[in-house]
Amino acid sequence: MNAPVLTVEARELALAGMGASRLRKEDARFIQGKGNYVDDIKMPGMLHMDIVRSPIAHGRIVKINKEAALAIPGVHAVLTADDLKPLKLHWMPTLAGDVAAVLADEKVHFQMQEVAIVIADDRYIAADAVEAVEVEYEELPVVMDPYAALQPGAPVVRDDLAGKTEGAHGKREHHNHIFTWDAGDKAAADAAFDKAEVTVSQHMYYPRVHPCPLETCGCVASFDPIKGELTTFITSQAPHIVRTVVSMLSGIPESKVRIVSPDIGGGFGNKVPIYPGYVCAIVASIVLGRPVKWVEDRIENISSTGFARDYHMDGELAATADGKITGLRVNVVADHGAFDACADPTKFPAGMFHIVSGSYDIPAAHASVKGVYTNKAPGGVAYRCSFRVTEAVYLIERMVDVLAQKLGMDKAEIRAKNFVKKEQFPYKSAFGFEFDSGDYQTALDKVLKAVDYKGLRAEQKAKRADPNSPTLMGIGLVTFTEVVGAGPSKICDILGVGMFDSCEIRIHPTGSAIARMGTISQGQGHQTTYAQIIATELGIPSEVIQVEEGDTSTAPYGLGTYGSRSTPVAGAAIAMAARKIHAKARKIAAHMLEVNENDLDWEVDRFKVKGDDSKFKTMAEVAWQAYHQPPAGLEPGLEAVHYYDPPNFTFPFGIYLCVVDIDRATGETKIRRFYALDDCGTRINPMIIEGQIHGGLTEGFAVAMGQQMPFDAQGNLLGNTLMDYFLPTFVETPHWETDHTVTPSPHHPLGAKGVAESPHVGSIPTFTSAVVDAFSHLGVTHLDMPHNAFRTWKALREHGASL
């Protein structure tokens, strides 16, 4: 019965557990085109939905004429807000405590807003019918700039909120004001500035960008009128929350609502919110009693679904003359568009923006964020970052550079001087976060050595001395700390549901296993990495561990995947569930080996009797016993469920350095070198981490160098196709060099912190830092993104540096 005797190392290798660069289980089906995405789903009798959208940014709906559309053969229904009114579904709640129009009710608030839906036999008929719906608008003045929106006579974006002076996050001061959110200690920060030897300030704009996942959003809603059951296949990063919301909105008991997120082609925060298209498809299915599919096109995705950023930021630092930072003040005007539909934990209207003190020991700090309505699409999602962390990291990293420049200090030196020191952890920031662990100095030293920082600075000096140099050389440095893994349910919830996550593990009689999760992968490789955690915890080869997620009828309730929370929260739930099983297995093994539990040692895949290597039971043997003949007094079976409520966030960090050469004639920026050192604590699958970092850096490159959503004064979005919106391919993407240190999180069962978002959050300010550094000898302290050739060329001309 005993397994062949193998060395400990050989048995560890056979498990392919934590630390192994196991190949991704998902890839076999994806590279063969065998994935199962929402648009792959076809159901008998399925109808297709398309959406009539507003061509203008602001206007009253005078008349909607459906007749011509209804006359087209194959059209089943045309629905407008008036049709949804009796069901009270023409408006819906948002995650941020506001309401959003499902279909425009009397007026349109932004270009491409949903005005009516058409249900037809196929996608083509639906598209033709959309063109046949005649909508007459009376145009209203538009307001696109959030500062202008706060002026006394500004156009009113939200007539429905007239007279409402109390919002979800406190008092509203103006008809376009949503909230003002403060963090930190204003009096202490002001005092630090009063006493400061040196102060600097900088205005910066973090442009509106879009996550633009390869797969757009969509769903297939199928209501069974006989059973009263609703099944919806949906592109959602949080299917369980969708189920709760759908049940609340529709009145169908949650037990009769099944939400399935199948394979998802990238989310990056874009697939967290609940969009009008989903609600309409569900309503249409309930009304017609047939399955209804809705999949948006690229233009619809970029124009109307969750954008990110759009923060107008003013930062100030107070410091001593030798560069020790003593105070930080930040004021933000946040453009939220026409509805406040930010996807943040409910109590945090600006997300985790108060991580804005960064990796630095700043004794006094205050931040204030003002949310404003404009005639733009709603959103404000966490684009490959924890909630608003990208904006915060951008601001503090830019400000430290500005301060260094004012003091004539080196960027690396001023950072080292202000770091939270290794011995200060756990460190409580001025904003109240408790940083779990970090060792910034070791990581910084490693990077500076790897790139020969001194040599680079010498080269830059020589280039600057040469008036004929064809390029400007810039060196960007960022030493960032993220806050991820939301979060402790005492402060973090979504619509009242705590932000825990969950795992259910069942060990089968023959020793293989299945794990079901409350999260959902959109490319993160959960099927691969989650199995590795279980393999190490329970000694079962990861190859025989199935991981399932995304189906609310089988998976335990969880809050989903975004904000780098899968490993910090769900990863911990896996470890805890596995440990419950491990404890029961130990009892069974002790019974089988006829010893006391305390006389057993655990070694890779087996319990063995202390001091006798020949007496052992593998986990597979224990599993058989659990189903065959469990010890008296013990339930049969071997499974466990765990809901993990994290005691704290995790704080991954990184040191990024970038060298750019800017062509003085064309403004073209060449990324000569990008060195990224990440510390995400314990590393589960180094190969997947590497892939995550490459992906995040590439998306960071996209944001910094080209992505933007430009609007004209009339509210037309002038860049909503992939001809205009920058998605880098291998042609544009620079070479990435990666490195790491390991500083485990002390409060996480595995010590893991989460990694996928660090490279996005950290790289964006690094690119800006490098581009600005190239201009710094000309007195330039900041240049707004995107750093495309045209804008950089204009800066070269403006500062007399062009050739």
Add this chain to the structure above:
Amino acid sequence: MEVKLDKQYPLDVDATRAWALLTDLKAVASCMPGAEITEQLSDTSYKGAVKVKVGPAVAQFGGTVDVIEAVESERKMVLRGKGADKSGSSASMDLTAIITADPSNPAHCVLNGQAAVIVNGKFAQFGGRLMVQVSDMLLAQFVENFRQTALSLPTADGAPSDPAHDSASAKAPVVAREINGLAIFWSLVKSWFGGLLGKKV
């Protein structure tokens, strides 16, 4: 998206005939490729349509044109046009057109046009970058039609019109009656290459 145009077109037509044509809105409309007046709503208000063809796609704008001001003594017309198509674009234009006589040659005049065009929806989103070039193109076609139509009118002293431009040409201007996307594209390519070579096409 807003485009402001300010153009002067010298014409080999006398000011009187040019002004006579300018005040005949139906005739003016027919000089615009693809445009026509479909209905007169009042003395100063008209219903019209513009058809734009880009490859296989046809967009049809329907809307109104109002005469805001017509000042005989200054030979000045102020028009406001507004329209929309069914597939989600809308446009409006405020146009001031003035005919000024050429003091050195009474047989010639200058057509001055100032326009503010606002385009919303798909046209603004996809056509934004080409708006100025396309407008230039359209206006050039319009002016050529306008010139030929004006020349075909009888002169103020009752003399027959220029023999080279008999009245038939007023009904059939030489330039295409429809805005043709491919023609516009070709013209843009030509002017772009012309620009590269440093000459004005």
